[in-house]
Every structure is written in C-alpha cells, then in structure tokens.
Amino acid sequence: MRSERTIIHVDMDCFYAAVERLDNPDLNGKAVIVGADPHGRGVVSACSYEARVYGVHSAMPIREAKKRCPHGVFVPVNMHRYEKMSGHIMDILNSFTDKTEQVSVDEAFLDVTECFKLFGNGAQIGRMIKERVLTQTGLVASVGVAPCKFVSKIASDLGKPDGFVVVAPDEVLTFLHPLPVGKLWGVGKQTEKLLHALNLKTIGQVHACPVEVLCAKISDSSAQFLKELAAGMDTRTVETLGEAKSMSEERTFQEDVGDKQLLRHVLLEQTDEVMRRLREENMKCRTAYLIFRNTDFTKHTRRTTLNRPTDSSNEIFACIEKLLGQEDFYGKKVRLIGMGVTHFGDDQEPQLDLFGQKKTEEVKTKSIDAARDIIAQKFGKDTLKRAALTPQADHTRP
Known part of the structure; x- marks a missing residue:
C-alpha cells in the first residue's frame, strides 16, 4: 500500500x-x-x-x-450533445480506475494511487489519459497530477491550454507558495480583500502567517482551512458516489419574468424533454433540482431527493413544481429558469403494492411516457405535446 x-x-x-x-x-x-x-x-x-x-x-x-x-x-x-461527449470522456477515465469523481460535465478527479502496477506512475497515467481522450474523442484535456485534489486542480488550470503539470510531493510548497492568494479554494473577492488588508498577497505568505492573525479577519474554521491548503494539506478523498452526473435544461428569457404560471409552463416542457432523454438512456434518477438566475445574474439551485429512483415525467415535475412554489426568488424577477435530474440508478421495475400488484397510476403513467417516447423517436420530439403546453392551455394542470 x-x-x-x-x-x-x-x-x-x-x-x-x-x-x-x-x-x-x-x-x-x-x-x-x-x-x-x-x-x-x-x-x-x-x-x-x-x-x-x-x-x-x-x-x-x-x-x-x-x-x-x-x-x-x-x-x-x-447540452444533449455535450452530455453525450462527457459520458464518453468519463468512460475513458473510468477505464483507468473506479475511483473517479465527476465534478461537472467536463471535469473530474481520479485517485490512481493503486493503479501504478497496471499503468505506471502518476505522470505516465496522466499522459495516457491525455492521449486516449484526444485519440478517441478529438478533444484536448488539461491534466494536473499531484498528491491531493487541491494541488492537482491548480496544476491542471495553470497548464492550460493543453496543459500537463506534475507536482511531486516534495515540490508542493515550492509550487504553491509563489501563487496569488486568490488561487486558494474558498477565497473569493471579499476574502481576497481581507487577506490583502493583512498584506498577504501570496499563498506562501498565508502559510507563514500566524493563524491568530487570520482569525482576526476571517472565521476560525476558514482560517484553519486556508492554513492547511497553504501548507499543501488536503485530505479530502475522491468521492466516487457524488451527484455530479446530471441531465438538465435551461432557458434565458428575452424579458425578466415574475409570472410563476409562465415559469411553471416552461419547467413542464423542460421536464418532459429531460425525462425523455433519461428514458432513452434506460436510466432512472432520484434527485430533481430547480435552477434560476436573478436579474443580478446570481444563479441558485434548489433540490429534492425521492426515496427511490424514477423515470416518470409527472413524478419529477411534481418535485420541480413543489420547489417552484416554495421559492420567492429573493423578491426579484427571473432571467433564467431551468431544471435537471441527477443521482442516477439502474433501470428498475416499479415498486409493488401490498398485494404484489404494480400501482395502477404508475403503470398508466409509464405507458403514457412510453407511447410519447415512441412518437418522439419516429416523428420528432415536437410532434406530440401536452395539452398544458398549447397556447390556449389552462396551465393549472400538467
């Protein structure tokens, strides 16, 4: 080991x-x-x-x-095309190790500590990843190799474009300390100003600064966290069961919107499209999330998780509708609205009721979804729409 x-x-x-x-x-x-x-x-x-x-x-x-x-x-x-390509890339990464954490559609961490006998050392594996991604997808990946997530993330970023940076364990402090404090995880513009007020401009200066001095400007927990990062210490593991993989739809409006009925209408249409794609992949999801952006361009996410996976459009829309009903958008109108699903599971049969029979409503919904999917596949996804999505519809029902 x-x-x-x-x-x-x-x-x-x-x-x-x-x-x-x-x-x-x-x-x-x-x-x-x-x-x-x-x-x-x-x-x-x-x-x-x-x-x-x-x-x-x-x-x-x-x-x-x-x-x-x-x-x-x-x-x-x-997005559909990007997600497809992302899936191909993640398959390549998973061919090296099962300890892979996808953190976004185009980004992932891999723990290759136990893979040296199979593929060589970290630098060799990193090179193989770059070459395989380029050969199999035609796309360029920047790669950072280091003893921890924080340093590997900085390494891949500093090498862009087409980057490849390896930081050995005994080179971590030499690599980190000349960098600006803004490179530290969790340091945004406000925290950066506070650190600059202490005349701390580089990561090395944060490392040398007594923690008590930092605590005078930021919280004790934040001060300790930054001190650890500045020392190259990051014990976080690669989380293989995260919820990074997702499918989503978003829409930016021509004019800011405050009408929740209109937002509901858009979200219903988005839910139908996302769930159609999910069923096309023979997958189910447990988590649904609402996305919105205010007029000041701040983006927010609200999510809820079911007790079992589903591929039902109506079931997921009920979750999205509930999240929408609970949201006041901070008293502002909405510039962007969207929804998505994540926490994927295998395609499973619906739960049985107490008498061993599939729930009637669930079977009915599944049949409707299947029929709509067949029509969409044969004639196009816009051929058949819900009555609620027609111009004269009563938008109080899905």
Whole structure:
C-alpha cells in the first residue's frame, strides 16, 4: 500500500466550444461563443480562447460579448450533445480506475494511487489519459497530477491550454507558495480583500502567517482551512458516489419574468424533454433540482431527493413544481429558469403494492411516457405535446 496519494485532475479545454468545433471544423481558429442569441438577453455559457482575448467569459451578458467580440461566431447551447461527449470522456477515465469523481460535465478527479502496477506512475497515467481522450474523442484535456485534489486542480488550470503539470510531493510548497492568494479554494473577492488588508498577497505568505492573525479577519474554521491548503494539506478523498452526473435544461428569457404560471409552463416542457432523454438512456434518477438566475445574474439551485429512483415525467415535475412554489426568488424577477435530474440508478421495475400488484397510476403513467417516447423517436420530439403546453392551455394542470 502506497502512503502517498496520487490524484489526477482532468479538465477539458473550452469544452462546449471544442465540441462545436469537432462537429463543425469551419469554426477552428475562430472566436466561438456558446450561449444565447447575441441579440437577446441571455448569457455566455462558454467560449474559445480566441474569444477570451477580447474579454469574453462565461456568465457575461451575451450583448456585452457581442460588443467586445463583434466578429465572434455565436452558437446555441447543445447540452444533449455535450452530455453525450462527457459520458464518453468519463468512460475513458473510468477505464483507468473506479475511483473517479465527476465534478461537472467536463471535469473530474481520479485517485490512481493503486493503479501504478497496471499503468505506471502518476505522470505516465496522466499522459495516457491525455492521449486516449484526444485519440478517441478529438478533444484536448488539461491534466494536473499531484498528491491531493487541491494541488492537482491548480496544476491542471495553470497548464492550460493543453496543459500537463506534475507536482511531486516534495515540490508542493515550492509550487504553491509563489501563487496569488486568490488561487486558494474558498477565497473569493471579499476574502481576497481581507487577506490583502493583512498584506498577504501570496499563498506562501498565508502559510507563514500566524493563524491568530487570520482569525482576526476571517472565521476560525476558514482560517484553519486556508492554513492547511497553504501548507499543501488536503485530505479530502475522491468521492466516487457524488451527484455530479446530471441531465438538465435551461432557458434565458428575452424579458425578466415574475409570472410563476409562465415559469411553471416552461419547467413542464423542460421536464418532459429531460425525462425523455433519461428514458432513452434506460436510466432512472432520484434527485430533481430547480435552477434560476436573478436579474443580478446570481444563479441558485434548489433540490429534492425521492426515496427511490424514477423515470416518470409527472413524478419529477411534481418535485420541480413543489420547489417552484416554495421559492420567492429573493423578491426579484427571473432571467433564467431551468431544471435537471441527477443521482442516477439502474433501470428498475416499479415498486409493488401490498398485494404484489404494480400501482395502477404508475403503470398508466409509464405507458403514457412510453407511447410519447415512441412518437418522439419516429416523428420528432415536437410532434406530440401536452395539452398544458398549447397556447390556449389552462396551465393549472400538467
């Protein structure tokens, strides 16, 4: 058993834009901006490095991106395609170790400590991952190899684009200490200002600072956490049972919306689409979540978990509807609304009732969902819609 852990962080370079280029090679070399209609009121979801040169970044209002990069190529978000490609990438990572933690659609940690006999040391495994991802998907991954999650994450980020950075155990402090304090996990703009007020500009200076001095500006727990990170100490394990893998739909409105009936209508449509895709993959989910963005661009998530997996559109929408009913959006209108599902499980038969019979309502719902899926597959997903989604519908029922 090895005493030192070896953690690899894999982060795909400009993932959304890279997938778009893979599908349309004419976009190569151009400033690609993935997001809403540039004449609308949405935001940038992702962009290529060519667009970043002009100050474009994710979550920027799309109109601002158009002003800064008028020659950019604007393409809509194709989340279904990105999730498909993400699944392929995660399969590649899982071929090296079952200790894989997917933290987003394009990012994961791997604990390869016990894989050396099979694949070689951490640096060799990291190289193999980069090469296999590129060969099998045509996409570029940046890779960081280090003794802990925190350092491996920084390593992959500093090497971008097409990065490959290895930090040996005895090089951790040399690697970390010259970096700005903003690189520490949990240090946002406010905390950064507080640390700067103490004349702490680098991670090395935080490491040398007495914890009592830090506690004068930030909480005791935060001070201790930052001291540990500055010393290269991060004992968090790779969580293989996390809920990072998900399917979701989002919509940015042309005008800010405060009408919950309209939001309900949109969420119902989104739920139907997400659950259709889930059933297409022969999967079920246990957790449903609501996503919304206020007019100040802050994004929020609310979630609920069922006691068993389901693939029922109605059951998941009931969860989303309940979350919507409990939310006042901080007294503001909504710029973006969305929903998603996660905590996936295998496709299982419905629970039996006390008499060994499948619940009548569940069977009925499953049959309806199956019929709608067949029609969508044969004639297109917009061929058949719920009555509640027609223009003259009464939106009080799904």
